[in-house]
Amino acid sequence: MQARAVICRALSDDIGSVKLETVQVPDPGPGQIRVRLKACAVNFPDLLMIQGKYQHKPALPFSPGGEAAGDIEACGSGVDGFREGDAVVLGIRHGGFAESVVVNVEQARPMPKGMSYAKAASFQTAYLTAYVALHRRGALESGETLLVHGATGGVGMAAVDLGKLWRAKVIATGGRDDKLAVVSARGADHVINYALPDGRLGGFRDQVKQLTGGKGADVIYDPVGGDVFDESMRCVNWGGRILTIGFTSGRWPQAPVNLILIKQISVIGVRAGEYGRRDPVRGEENQRQLYALAEAGKIDPWISHCMPLEHAVDAMRLLEGREVVGKAVVTMNGYSPSPG
DSSP: OEEEEEEBOSOOSOGGGOEEEEEEOOOOOTTEEEEEEEEEEEOHHHHHHHHTOSSSOOOSSBOOOOEEEEEEEEEOTTOOSOOTTOEEEEEOSSOOSBSEEEEEGGGEEEOOTTOOHHHHHHHHHHHHHHHIIIIIISOOOTTOEEEESSTTBHHHHHHHHHHHHTTOEEEEEESOHHHHHHHHHTTOSEEEEOBOTTSOBOOOHHHHHHHTTTSOEEEEEESSOHHHHHHHTTSEEEEEEEEEOOOTTSOOOOOOHHHHHHHTOEEEEOOHHHHHHHSHHHHHHHHHHHHHHHHTTOOOOOEEEEEEGGGHHHHHHHHHTTOOSBEEEEEOTTOOOOOO
């Protein structure tokens, strides 16, 4: 059968080099399913793969899009537990900016009951990262103060949501007041705009100390790195934990070991996917717990932009330009949800 897909045929710094094409979609083979997609989240790895700058480098040509949701339209031989018509969520690394895709059945999970296709395509990576970081690695406890940097992005907003679910006091940072207003409305106890006049990020140390009675945050969730990490070392509580999620600032910071020693701080790296690969038993348990929260209605990703497949490049440019709050989603096959 034929379907439309956004195709990258040559690596380029310009993400607009990808094109919407009609391609041939094969029948599913043994242990595979073909899924008629409804939504696919837009993530930074999608942009980086097009540019050839991501660690996972799919063979050309390929379609971006690693988190998707839709309905099974065909099953290959040997597929158990699924049937045609089942709504599923896919974790596939690439291939999701398409109307139809064939995947191994192991890459699919039942879509959480009561969750829309758009939200189902948006929660897996962000909330798994936050779950592993705060629960497994950071051991966040009720009543502790959690400082979340980059809180207006998908990964940061997931940490705010889970922090509040687990009854922490949440301080959220971001670079724009309009974006932080969304985070505040979703439950953050305090928000701090850490954008400085010279374009750098910082200036939050004194506010965090003031909000914590001079102690500092017990757990700091940092997907930003750079100057933000450096300043975080100055407003973490004695015995606190700094969770290193990533380096969106573009600079890998150097941890001052004297402060680590004096304040008995733990600086902890978090790679949620690798955590599951190294410890498959706990990895599967993480997924079960996450899906249980989703089905209980306790996970509700915020989606600021929903755009049809024809405008997938526009959706990626919004993410590239830091215009997205929470998540952006590409939709297909007539599915047209509202943002929120």
